[in-house]
Amino acid sequence: MLSATRKPTRIQTKNRALIERAALKIFSRDGFRGATVDAIADAAGMSKQNLLYYFPTKDDIYRSLMEGLLEDWLAPLRELDAGGEPIEQIAAYIDRKIELARDFPMESRLFASEMIRGAPTLGDVLAGDLKALVDGKAAVIRDWMDEGRLNRLDPHHLIFAIWATTQHYADFDVQVRAVLGAVGDRRLEDAAATLQTIFLDGLRPR
Amino acid sequence: MLSATRKPTRIQTKNRALIERAALKIFSRDGFRGATVDAIADAAGMSKQNLLYYFPTKDDIYRSLMEGLLEDWLAPLRELDAGGEPIEQIAAYIDRKIELARDFPMESRLFASEMIRGAPTLGDVLAGDLKALVDGKAAVIRDWMDEGRLNRLDPHHLIFAIWATTQHYADFDVQVRAVLGAVGDRRLEDAAATLQTIFLDGLRPR
DNA sequence: GTCTATATAAGGATAGAC
DNA sequence: GTCTATCCTTATATAGAC
Numbered sequence: 001m002l003s004a005t006r007k008p009t010r011i012q013t014k015n016r017a018l019i020e021r022a023a024l025k026i027f028s029r030d031g032f033r034g035a036t037v038d039a040i041a042d043a044a045g046m047s048k049q050n051l052l053y054y055f056p057t058k059d060d061i062y063r064s065l066m067e068g069l070l071e072d073w074l075a076p077l078r079e080l081d082a083g084g085e086p087i088e089q090i091a092a093y094i095d096r097k098i099e100l101a102r103d104f105p106m107e108s109r110l111f112a113s114e115m116i117r118g119a120p121t122l123g124d125v126l127a128g129d130l131k132a133l134v135d136g137k138a139a140v141i142r143d144w145m146d147e148g149r150l151n152r153l154d155p156h157h158l159i160f161a162i163w164a165t166t167q168h169y170a171d172f173d174v175q176v177r178a179v180l181g182a183v184g185d186r187r188l189e190d191a192a193a194t195l196q197t198i199f200l201d202g203l204r205p206r
Numbered sequence: 207m208l209s210a211t212r213k214p215t216r217i218q219t220k221n222r223a224l225i226e227r228a229a230l231k232i233f234s235r236d237g238f239r240g241a242t243v244d245a246i247a248d249a250a251g252m253s254k255q256n257l258l259y260y261f262p263t264k265d266d267i268y269r270s271l272m273e274g275l276l277e278d279w280l281a282p283l284r285e286l287d288a289g290g291e292p293i294e295q296i297a298a299y300i301d302r303k304i305e306l307a308r309d310f311p312m313e314s315r316l317f318a319s320e321m322i323r324g325a326p327t328l329g330d331v332l333a334g335d336l337k338a339l340v341d342g343k344a345a346v347i348r349d350w351m352d353e354g355r356l357n358r359l360d361p362h363h364l365i366f367a368i369w370a371t372t373q374h375y376a377d378f379d380v381q382v383r384a385v386l387g388a389v390g391d392r393r394l395e396d397a398a399a400t401l402q403t404i405f406l407d408g409l410r411p412r
Numbered sequence: 413g414t415c416t417a418t419a420t421a422a423g424g425a426t427a428g429a430c
Numbered sequence: 431g432t433c434t435a436t437c438c439t440t441a442t443a444t445a446g447a448c
Contacts, residue, residue: 134385178325204293205355215431
């Protein structure tokens with residue numbers, strides 16, 4: 001019997017990790033409703049019954065994934081430093097977000113899928129922790145604008161734009177690859193360079 | 207019996223439209239696998255059996271929705287005019303895309319859901335019609351850059367950035383609302399203004 | 413901890429009456 | 431065209447042997 005109080009054994013730790021990795025793959029592709037416990041068990045290389053020994057319900061697996069997701073996803077924004085040089089700080093933030101899209105595309109798609117569904121699981125954190133963090137960093141950016149160190153625009157929508165453009169390379173990967181075709185191998189590097197130009201300099205020639 | 211050759215009756219046209227509207231709602235929220243015929247029939251206000259009289263399979267409903275989707279979604283890009291003034295053309299394109307996100311959010315989420323799944327249905331069109339259109343318009347933008355009328359950057363990634371930032375307001379609507387809170391009522395107008403500034407002028411003060 | 417077996421429900425689809 | 435009834439498969443979850 002699986003105890004919540006007892007310290008997990010090596011095999012428990014290993015199997016739970018195995019299941020979560022498999023679940024990430026399935027949930028990120030098929031969404032919560034579309035994913036089946038069978039498919040997850042299959043991807044984890046174990047029987048459905050065995051999987052349900054570790055996570056009693058499908059919802060438990062999903063919640064377990066969601067727990068760390070938002071926090072990992074927001075870490076780059078937390079690092080935005082009010083004491084730093086504004087243009088450098090924004091540039092570094094864009095780079096960190098592009099790296100996340102490159103290294104954790106399934107996490108990005110899982111998050112996108114949860115948002116598209118209307119965030120039934122993460123809804124509360126969005127209006128709580130997330131809003132608090134974004135409001136705080138938006139205030140920092142607004143201060144920089146007030147000091148004349150950045151062109152003036154709405155800081156919240158600037159943050160949305162950085163999220164959207166970077167996560168796009170994970171969420172719409174199949175479309176990006178289809179459009180770029182054979183030359184798409186360098187897509188993340190090219191994206192980073194292009195986004196830096198757009199956000200920092202814009203399209204209008206100087 | 208439903209004939210494919212005979213001209214549809216008024217009631218057929220009405221019911222097929224009713225079903226497609228309901229299917230858009232369900233598919234855009236739950237994805238293809240997560241959506242159930244029952245849920246669609248429920249949303250359409252008819253029995254599952256009756257629905258299956260009009261669309262023999264769940265896949266038929268989905269394909270019917272997909273048929274028009276990409277074309278409608280790309281129409282704004284087609285309007286980008288090589289003979290126009292570059293900055294004006296880009297600005298107008300951004301505005302048209304924001305209007306789509308505002309007026310057809312479910313279509314946007316359905317498209318996003320299909321991409322996240324790896325585009326099993328639209329895959330071929332992406333590498334075909336879509337790539338051809340984007341390559342063509344990217345060439346137009348590149349010409350403008352060669353003429354010194356736009357700051358130089360990768361045109362493909364510029365188009366991706368416009369897609370990402372505008373569609374974000376439909377696909378991540380729940381997150382945008384959560385972050386903006388009570389002041390979010392003007393979010394689309396503010397987004398349009400902010401995106402114009404970002405794309406045209408960038409962050410670095412002039 | 414893992415396996416076999418199974419309960420129970422949901423989901424896609426069809427048959428045939430009206 | 432719509433309804434009732436039904437078939438078959440898939441899916442979530444549990445029971446109990448080993």
